Amino acid sequence: MSAAPTSGPLRVAVLGCGVVGTQVVRLLTEQADDLAARIGAPLTIVGVAVRNLDAERDPVVDPDLLTTDAQSLVRRADVVVELMGGIEPARSLILEAISHGAAVVTANKALLAQDGPTLYAAAEAAGVDLYFEAAVAGAVPVVRAVRESLAGDDVRRVLGIVNGTTNYVLDRMAAEGLDLDMAVKEAQALGYAEADPTADVEGYDAAAKAAILASLAFHTRVSLDDVGREGITALTADDVAWAARTGHVLKLLAIAERVHDEETGRDGVLVQVHPSLVPEGHPLAKVGGSFNAVFVESDAAGELMFLGRGAGGAPTASAVLGDVVSVARHRVLGGKGPVESSYADLPVLPAGAGRARYQVRLDVEDRPGVLAQVAALLAEHEVSIEAVRQSPAAGDAAHLVITTHIASEANLRATVAAIAELAVVRAVLSVLRVEGA
Numbered sequence: 116m117s118a119a120p121t122s123g124p125l126r127v128a129v130l131g132c133g134v135v136g137t138q139v140v141r142l143l144t145e146q147a148d149d150l151a152a153r154i155g156a157p158l159t160i161v162g163v164a165v166r167n168l169d170a171e172r173d174p175v176v177d178p179d180l181l182t183t184d185a186q187s188l189v190r191r192a193d194v195v196v197e198l199m200g201g202i203e204p205a206r207s208l209i210l211e212a213i214s215h216g217a218a219v220v221t222a223n224k225a226l227l228a229q230d231g232p233t234l235y236a237a238a239e240a241a242g243v244d245l246y247f248e249a250a251v252a253g254a255v256p257v258v259r260a261v262r263e264s265l266a267g268d269d270v271r272r273v274l275g276i277v278n279g280t281t282n283y284v285l286d287r288m289a290a291e292g293l294d295l296d297m298a299v300k301e302a303q304a305l306g307y308a309e310a311d312p313t314a315d316v317e318g319y320d321a322a323a324k325a326a327i328l329a330s331l332a333f334h335t336r337v338s339l340d341d342v343g344r345e346g347i348t349a350l351t352a353d354d355v356a357w358a359a360r361t362g363h364v365l366k367l368l369a370i371a372e373r374v375h376d377e378e379t380g381r382d383g384v385l386v387q388v389h390p391s392l393v394p395e396g397h398p399l400a401k402v403g404g405s406f407n408a409v410f411v412e413s414d415a416a417g418e419l420m421f422l423g424r425g426a427g428g429a430p431t432a433s434a435v436l437g438d439v440v441s442v443a444r445h446r447v448l449g450g451k452g453p454v455e456s457s458y459a460d461l462p463v464l465p466a467g468a469g470r471a472r473y474q475v476r477l478d479v480e481d482r483p484g485v486l487a488q489v490a491a492l493l494a495e496h497e498v499s500i501e502a503v504r505q506s507p508a509a510g511d512a513a514h515l516v517i518t519t520h521i522a523s524e525a526n527l528r529a530t531v532a533a534i535a536e537l538a539v540v541r542a543v544l545s546v547l548r549v550e551g552a
Contacts (some may be wrong), residue, residue: 141159158179218246220439228327282367370386492537496529
């Protein structure tokens with residue numbers, strides 16, 4: 116079932132008038148003629164739903180368009196653009212719009228990661244489009260690439276910097292030697308981080324985006340609860356400095372991969388967000404500031420990288436408008452875009468099923484035999500050493516940096532726990548994955 120062709124102007128309702136919503140209204144207004152030519156019909160904004168009619172706004176938003184009655188607004192629209200964020204009332208309004216035959220464009224990563232299947236099913240049953248390019252990596256067209264351009268390929272792995280705030284923070288820590296709190300405050304002052312940066316620094320934002328990308332890439336339903344998540348709050352200036360000394364750059368990565376599960380004998384999907392050491396020669400290591408980048412590995416296309424602005428009003432609005440043009444064309448010409456593809460239904464594996472290279476930093480007593488004791492425990496737990504670096508520390512201590520070959524996370528964690536119990540080990544300073552090698 117698909118929507119029948121529509122004649123005449125298309126009515127657009129915008130839910131939310133924050134930074135992105137304002138830019139969407141601006142583009143719809145300023146580029147009206149070009150958009151009409153690209154679509155084959157003009158777009159008419161029939162209303163902008165807001166919580167407070169009296170809030171100060173950009174003059175580009177006509178006050179006569181503002182309304183607090185979002186429910187009535189979506190019932191009289193052909194295309195609904197949801198930019199409110201959060202779970203409710205966004206979910207109810209999207210479902211209301213769909214039930215009244217409207218196509219929906221949303222940037223709501225949290226809702227899609229938590230309850231995407233409900234929205235997909237409703238849109239498919241109603242024969243309308245549900246597009247969400249702006250939900251992942253802002254202006255970077257990675258959703259469309261994975262959902263459509265690579266639909267004939269087998270994606271093996273998606274590796275990405277999908278949170279511009281944490282990328283900026285880690286970049287500043289590396290460049291200026293700032294500690295985490297100072298770098299976050301700088302990001303807040305520049306508008307890159309919210310007053311409450313928890314969603315960014317604890318990895319929740321990146322985890323929601325990882326769930327969406329994994330669902331698309333592996334044709335399997337992956338929810339936010341399926342994502343192993345570790346933020347950057349435990350990272351120190353020393354961690355960032357030691358990354359550089361060992362030829363790496365610290366990044367918060369979202370990683371979704373198809374892996375073979377030895378226990379079940381079949382493939383599964385593993386999705387994680389965690390700080391990672393990226394070799395300096397890898398393309399992701401050079402992604403600085405608030406930029407986002409997603410690295411996709413597939414069987415036929417090989418390695419692909421998508422880079423661009425991951426946040427901000429204008430870049431995100433660009434992605435939203437791209438979706439609006441697509442769904443509007445379908446309304447004019449008939450037909451609809453892709454629906455949810457979850458046919459593979461692969462098991463989603465726990466974080467402990469992962470395998471990676473690791474870098475372990477230790478403070479140990481500076482005397483003979485220490486490395487032998489540590490190496491013995493690594494061997495006992497079937498973790499192979501790739502490289503060791505030792506340097507003097509304060510007093511009679513030494514700093515030991517061990518890089519492993521690929522090992523299971525379960526084995527590595529057991530190894531570190533055993534090493535921490537050694538009398539000659541004063542502290543386990545950090546345990547970081549090495550990705551992209």
